[in-house]
Amino acid sequence: MAQAFAELKESFIFNFIEGSRWKYITNGLWVTLKVTFFALLLGIVIGVVVAMVRSSYDQMKDEMKPGLGKTLMTALNTLARLYLTVIRGTPVVVQLLIGYFVIFVSTTNTVFVASMVFGINSGAYITEIIRGGIMSIDHGQFEAGRSIGFTYIQTMRFIIIPQAFKNVLPSLANEFIALLKETAVCGYIGLMDLTKGGDVIRGRTFSAFMPLIAVALIYLLLVIFFSWLIGKLERRLRSSER
């Protein structure tokens, strides 16, 4: 027992302390968090906008008179559907490679490229989550808003979205956690994220167990921490109604 513990300690020192190799982990963690944060931000913005395009089109297509407005809405809706189909129909690793080697060739800022790709990817899933949230709100809420004199956008902003957001928070949290772990493929474009950092240590020390388990543990702790945080937020939002 003591023997095993001593070996573990030795392995720890060898993998992380010697040559300050722990920096691969901390720098990688920082990159992972940055990419996840910016991707989530972009994903939510895309999600809200595209969800509004999709649900407003579904709601108004029968009522709108033919004209510029309707043509524009139809075009936007088609574009939105194309986006959802393509993004959800291809692997995120492939999207990442295309983003790096085809679309953003001129930039060497891999954090930026990864954030964009994961944001655009996540946006597609968040769109469907938010659209589901909007559809879950009783149509009477929408009519009440419009009957007071609010425009479509104002009704969405003051009445529908705040309620929908509360309903979709668990799914959104799920997407956020999935996103955090998905960013582990950043290494494909040479970005030194948490996973890549652990892997680099493995390459230097030729010992796989310690760095990889450490990386896994850090992901696990992050997910547990964020789940707890979101649970708190959820309870606070719910309590305001009682």
Added chain:
Amino acid sequence: MSADIIISVKDLEKHFNAGAVHALNGVSVDIERSEVLVVIGPSGSGKSTFLRCLNLLERPTGGKVIFEGTDITAPRTNINLCRRRMGMVFQHFNLFPHMTVLKNLTLGPTELLKKSQAEANQKAMQLLERVGLADRADAYPSQLSGGQKQRIAIVRALCMEPDVMLFDEPTSALDPEMVGEVLDVMKELAKVGMTMVVVTHEMGFAREVADRVLFMDEGVIVEQGTPEEIFDHPQSDRLKSFLSKVL
């Protein structure tokens, strides 16, 4: 056009499902300022559709609605501006559950009428006082009874200082013992001269408060007149058979 006509409805038609269902088949009526117009009829007669066409929650497929001299069915009309002057009360209240009562009441006035929050609060509290719910200003809708919710919903519409109030079966979703408190508020409103269009099954209310009663069936106005004419001297067979079922 006479000056005191507030809403003029001309040949209103509404077809659903590409003409398969005819909810309204040419309804024409002039509503005078301060008039209380009660619309009755069997379910599926088009009375709710008629009401919802007045503020374009339902877009008519034919005919015109002229509100205070503006043809609101014209494509260029800004319906949002017109709706500010037309309060609406729904069967299912439709209060905003994520806001307190006071916020429900002041959202429209502050965002649309650009009143200060203090000014809007003052007006809201004044109206809450009148319906006896001033102590519930900080409650959330889920904490209220059905009758309270509907009274709040009426106040929410009144906070926009509308010229006309539309009621879509305001007591149909209420427990029987709560119907009275909502009708009392509506009677009060009629007394102070509010123009009201009320779709309801409350024949007692119609008889007592209405200036004019419309009986609708199958998307047309079958009969209209004073409450006495409609309830005591019905002419058409359809009205007679309807009354025999509901009275």
